[in-house]
Amino acid sequence: MHTVIDPALLDPSGAGSDLVALTRTICDIPSVSGDEKALADAIETALRGRPHLTVVRDGDAVVARTNLGRDRRVVVAGHIDTVPIADNLPTRLVGADDGDGAVLWGRGTVDMLGGVAVALALAAELGAPGSEPAHDLTWIFYDHEEVDSALNGLGRLARNHPELLHGDFAILGEPSNAGIEGGCNGTMRVEVRTRGVAAHSARAWTGENAIHAAAPVLARLAAYQPREVAVDGLVYREGLNAVRIEGGIAGNVIPDACTVEVNYRFAPSRSVAEAEAHLREVFEGFEVLVTDAAGGARPGLDDPLAAQFVKSVLATTGGVPAPKYGWTDVARFSELGVPAVNFGPGDPLLAHKDDEHLPVAQLAQCRDALRAWLLGG
Amino acid sequence: MHTVIDPALLDPSGAGSDLVALTRTICDIPSVSGDEKALADAIETALRGRPHLTVVRDGDAVVARTNLGRDRRVVVAGHIDTVPIADNLPTRLVGADDGDGAVLWGRGTVDMLGGVAVALALAAELGAPGSEPAHDLTWIFYDHEEVDSALNGLGRLARNHPELLHGDFAILGEPSNAGIEGGCNGTMRVEVRTRGVAAHSARAWTGENAIHAAAPVLARLAAYQPREVAVDGLVYREGLNAVRIEGGIAGNVIPDACTVEVNYRFAPSRSVAEAEAHLREVFEGFEVLVTDAAGGARPGLDDPLAAQFVKSVLATTGGVPAPKYGWTDVARFSELGVPAVNFGPGDPLLAHKDDEHLPVAQLAQCRDALRAWLLGG
Numbered sequence: 001m002h003t004v005i006d007p008a009l010l011d012p013s014g015a016g017s018d019l020v021a022l023t024r025t026i027c028d029i030p031s032v033s034g035d036e037k038a039l040a041d042a043i044e045t046a047l048r049g050r051p052h053l054t055v056v057r058d059g060d061a062v063v064a065r066t067n068l069g070r071d072r073r074v075v076v077a078g079h080i081d082t083v084p085i086a087d088n089l090p091t092r093l094v095g096a097d098d099g100d101g102a103v104l105w106g107r108g109t110v111d112m113l114g115g116v117a118v119a120l121a122l123a124a125e126l127g128a129p130g131s132e133p134a135h136d137l138t139w140i141f142y143d144h145e146e147v148d149s150a151l152n153g154l155g156r157l158a159r160n161h162p163e164l165l166h167g168d169f170a171i172l173g174e175p176s177n178a179g180i181e182g183g184c185n186g187t188m189r190v191e192v193r194t195r196g197v198a199a200h201s202a203r204a205w206t207g208e209n210a211i212h213a214a215a216p217v218l219a220r221l222a223a224y225q226p227r228e229v230a231v232d233g234l235v236y237r238e239g240l241n242a243v244r245i246e247g248g249i250a251g252n253v254i255p256d257a258c259t260v261e262v263n264y265r266f267a268p269s270r271s272v273a274e275a276e277a278h279l280r281e282v283f284e285g286f287e288v289l290v291t292d293a294a295g296g297a298r299p300g301l302d303d304p305l306a307a308q309f310v311k312s313v314l315a316t317t318g319g320v321p322a323p324k325y326g327w328t329d330v331a332r333f334s335e336l337g338v339p340a341v342n343f344g345p346g347d348p349l350l351a352h353k354d355d356e357h358l359p360v361a362q363l364a365q366c367r368d369a370l371r372a373w374l375l376g377g
Numbered sequence: 378m379h380t381v382i383d384p385a386l387l388d389p390s391g392a393g394s395d396l397v398a399l400t401r402t403i404c405d406i407p408s409v410s411g412d413e414k415a416l417a418d419a420i421e422t423a424l425r426g427r428p429h430l431t432v433v434r435d436g437d438a439v440v441a442r443t444n445l446g447r448d449r450r451v452v453v454a455g456h457i458d459t460v461p462i463a464d465n466l467p468t469r470l471v472g473a474d475d476g477d478g479a480v481l482w483g484r485g486t487v488d489m490l491g492g493v494a495v496a497l498a499l500a501a502e503l504g505a506p507g508s509e510p511a512h513d514l515t516w517i518f519y520d521h522e523e524v525d526s527a528l529n530g531l532g533r534l535a536r537n538h539p540e541l542l543h544g545d546f547a548i549l550g551e552p553s554n555a556g557i558e559g560g561c562n563g564t565m566r567v568e569v570r571t572r573g574v575a576a577h578s579a580r581a582w583t584g585e586n587a588i589h590a591a592a593p594v595l596a597r598l599a600a601y602q603p604r605e606v607a608v609d610g611l612v613y614r615e616g617l618n619a620v621r622i623e624g625g626i627a628g629n630v631i632p633d634a635c636t637v638e639v640n641y642r643f644a645p646s647r648s649v650a651e652a653e654a655h656l657r658e659v660f661e662g663f664e665v666l667v668t669d670a671a672g673g674a675r676p677g678l679d680d681p682l683a684a685q686f687v688k689s690v691l692a693t694t695g696g697v698p699a700p701k702y703g704w705t706d707v708a709r710f711s712e713l714g715v716p717a718v719n720f721g722p723g724d725p726l727l728a729h730k731d732d733e734h735l736p737v738a739q740l741a742q743c744r745d746a747l748r749a750w751l752l753g754g
Contacts (some may be wrong), residue, residue, distance in 0.1 A: 185579065189628055201640045202562065202703040203605075204616035211619035212638070215595035222589040226581075239581035242588035243628050248621030251566055251640060251669070255620060260588070263578045263628060292628070326579035 003029055003038045012125035019363045020104065023117040027108045027167060028090045033081040036143040043120060043141050052127035060143035061153040064135050065134065066127040072305060073136040075165065075338065076152065078116045078173035079145030082108040086354040090196045093213040100361040109358040111351035115173025115344030116141060118367045126374055134376030138167055145329065151273045153224030154329050158336065170333040171304045173345030178362045179319025180310060182234050182299025182341045185265045187327045189273045189292040191281050193218050198256040205253035211247045214258045220282060225308060229267035232302045234323040236267035298329040300339020309373045316369035380406055382423045389502035396740045397481065400494040404485040405467045410458040413520040415435040417457060420497060420518050429504035433541060437520035438530040440541045443504040449682060450513040451751065452544035452715065453495045453614025456522030459485040461729040477738040486735040488728035493518060494723030495744045503751055511753030515544055522706065524608065531706050546682045547710040552723030555739045556696025557687060559611050559718045561674025562642045564704050565652045566669040571659050575633040584631035588624045591635045597659060599728065607642035609679045613644035613699040645673030658667045674708040677716020686750045689753050693746035723754050
């Protein structure tokens with residue numbers, strides 16, 4: 001197994017095929033969450049010592065920055081860990097003779113080492129002699145994205161070195177089929193609880209049924225009409241759903257407690273506090289306990305910098321901006337006041353699948369769209 | 378530990394105190410379900426060889442019958458097993474100097490070895506020379522009542538020797554505070570199920586929420602008005618209750634299935650088939666699966682034989698007939714076409730409790746009421 005990235009792969013004069021080889025090298029260094037050290041070392045080695053970059057290592061995260069004195073700074077970030085390997089490494093390149101039609105199969109090709117390869121190639125190139133980016137650049141490669149969010153490397157960087165995440169706009173290289181997926185919905189989980197009085201079911205009238213008491217909770221959920229909310233030009237669809245219900249002790253006991261776990265996905269124009277207030281209104285009269293919450297992220301596509309990026313992507317990949325519904329690490333940038341979008345090669349529906357595979361043409365598309373924009377095109 | 382019952386305790390000329398001693402002897406022979414052999418042996422030994430009785434042993438059940446050629450036959454039955462001992466044996470007699478005010482503490486005193494002692498004393502007495510019962514008598518002492526109903530000794534007798542259970546009226550000596558508790562409600566459990574389509578909760582609109590689909594099930598349960606039904610002069614109160622609800626896979630998945638377990642307690646005038654038809658009507662439009670059912674038992678108090686018994690009990694113990702709500706083994710007699718009631722010493726609310734205890738005055742009350750009636754008084 002290679003654990004070093006051949007410097008020739010990062011030669012900006014190389015053709016598109018080098019980006020495929022770079023992606024394969026990166027994928028073939030196993031980096032399941034918690035085991036990212038070898039890949040982090042390889043990335044650090046590849047970037048450290050390049051005169052246009054200042055490199056910081058934090059755990060298994062690597063941050064490389066230009067300091068060109070530009071007015072604005074763009075952050076490009078991607079996680080280097082993968083979900084467990086499912087007998088799908090090393091990578092296999094299928095239809096290689098076919099050029100643009102070739103497909104790269106294997107763990108990480110989609111989520112998201114293809115995006116990491118694009119970022120690594122551009123980090124080596126942009127700002128080096130003969131390449132003058134229009135903005136200062138921060139490249140972040142981080143660990144532990146696929147596990148408990150308390151371990152998340154980007155979250156750790158935000159706590160340890162918040163200055164390293166600062167910028168005017170951020171791009172997360174998560175798979176988006178080489179289109180821009182902007183911002184993300186927020187998410188909140190609450191438990192709506194009802195209480196009763198236990199009794200033998202043969203003498204039900206001596207008790208109070210907590211499951212029956214939950215009838216209005218389900219009725220309100222079933223009748224709820226989720227909003228569609230335009231934010232910075234993208235329309236976010238909300239959702240309010242029971243994801244779990246639990247009640248009852250035994251087949252002959254009137255239940256004294258019932259819990260409905262509800263997940264609310266809310267547009268990024270609504271704060272966590274506003275989301276909670278909304279749920280307390282929806283479930284008025286019931287005990288509501290917030291168990292989990294994470295704010296959304298505005299797409300920020302109304303920013304002129306972002307508008308240029310949208311234009312560059314549209315011209316290069318044909319990708320039209322769309323809202324991101326799931327919660328992603330773009331929200332961590334949003335918390336720091338940095339608008340952020342997802343943009344990367346690969347079909348997000350293939351993430352985590354055993355048959356994860358990537359049409360390699362998207363690698364060069366993403367690189368070219370990003371390069372053109374960052375060079376001020 | 379005694380494992381033999383002193384024949385002197387069964388001398389009908391003895392005073393009430395002998396019945397207390399008999400009860401203590403029976404309680405002090407441990408007979409937790411599955412371990413009834415010693416007590417069954419002692420009961421068999423006490424009755425076998427008495428000229429007025431024919432004794433049959435089946436496993437750890439003992440059946441003793443008179444064959445006096447009477448027109449009618451009364452069955453008196455009781456289980457000899459107890460729930461596990463909780464450091465509450467041997468029995469303790471508290472306030473013994475106080476005569477009628479004495480209280481016997483210990484496992485089985487209430488459920489239901491007090492009733493067994495009453496039956497055993499009368500089995501030895503009635504039909505012996507000088508004692509002419511008005512009816513033929515069948516005394517059943519059986520095992521495995523406190524465990525899985527598939528093991529129930531009365532059920533086994535009904536399968537192996539149904540003729541031994543035949544009679545015109547049956548009394549189960551379960552604790553009823555020396556009053557008559559007639560018949561019992563039937564019980565049925567069904568699962569009402571809803572289906573949906575799983576999806577990520579960030580894209581809820583691509584799925585269908587099975588918990589939301591259960592809203593009308595809970596609404597119908599909450600709105601349901603249970604009946605009160607007069608059967609043979611006793612009023613039975615029904616009940617329809619969710620006893621369990623379950624749905625959901627994970628906090629970010631739209632659930633594709635939800636199950637509401639419902640327990641229906643129905644008056645003994647309704648058959649199991651009618652109960653099922655009623656539930657299918659209540660939950661029309663939903664998948665309904667019957668998981669458990671047992672018919673109720675009519676109290677049969679409109680029978681002249683029963684009416685005499687009611688009169689005798691009222692005169693002796695002051696007990697007014699009341700409906701029994703929980704399912705008991707009287708239903709096994711009902712299935713065989715034998716009307717049956719519960720009648721025995723002890724407070725049913727103390728059954729299975731660690732502080733199980735019996736005011737001993739109820740022992741003689743029950744014996745006297747039963748004796749007077751069986752002698753045709």
